[in-house]
Amino acid sequence: MEIINRRQRMSSVARKIRRERDKTIGLVPTMGALHEGHLSLVREARRMCEIVIVSVFVNPTQFGPGEDFEKYPRNLTKDTSLLTDYNVDYIFAPTPEEIYSKGYATYVNVEGLSEQLEGGSRPGHFKGVATVVTILLNTIRPDFAFFGQKDAQQALIIRRLVKDLAFDTEIVILPTVREDSGLAISSRNLYLTPEEQASAAVIHQALTRAKTAYKEGERSAGRLEILVRSTIELEPRARVDYVTVVDAETLEHLDRLDERPILIAVAAYIGKTRLIDNTILNKRKETGQLKLG
């Protein structure tokens, strides 16, 4: 396994793999502090592709002022040893200056899917995400890129981006990996005390209650939102940022629910840590993945 820090080098290595060796490349973009969620993506990339590249880059442009860019967990030594065990071929770990060189001025914005939910609470977040993913896809030109359903809105935005800008990369979205308690695994769980970890399980419990209520016939989006919100707020350490029930493909708000795929998305603070999670009702069967028209 080789660790690459330079964009030029990553670009020329990937070009060689494509042209001279004619091998399929899978890219797993991450911000590091790797956990089972990331590793599930790496495992699938390893299964599907001949060459696996994992990028580790805490992307400054997707963090807002006052967010946790500075304190975001970084541990490339540990990440490297995990990825060695998974037989990854390359780690791409550039510095911010390497990605955003002096005079950097170009941003990518996926309109219509970026302003609500996470984008509402974190203005500019998805502009940063779409921009860095564009740079990674252009640098590496992978056949496949792997993302998690844990970041449902991000997954939709990336599918839209790849389609709109005609990238020759297939996007693969994989299910959320959870702790036994149901808590979605996240690098930010490292911020939680053991008591907060236990409390954080309430987010998944609330989503599960909503799923059950829907199965039992509840069709009011508003009532499902209230059910999720009130379940989370029974936990004294938790404070809801938003709970939204939307069309899982367009993110449009719904009043009455029908049989289309529906996304219930939550952001909540547990103590000072902001966590997100979601569930999809009526997931499409063919691929288990979201589709865009």
Ligand code: AMP
């Ligand atoms: P991050 O390092 O948080 O930017 O995440 C990198 C990728 O891993 C993104 O595509 C995430 O959606 C995905 N991911 C993070 N946590 C999980 C999880 N618990 N299960 C599945 N995928 C995840």
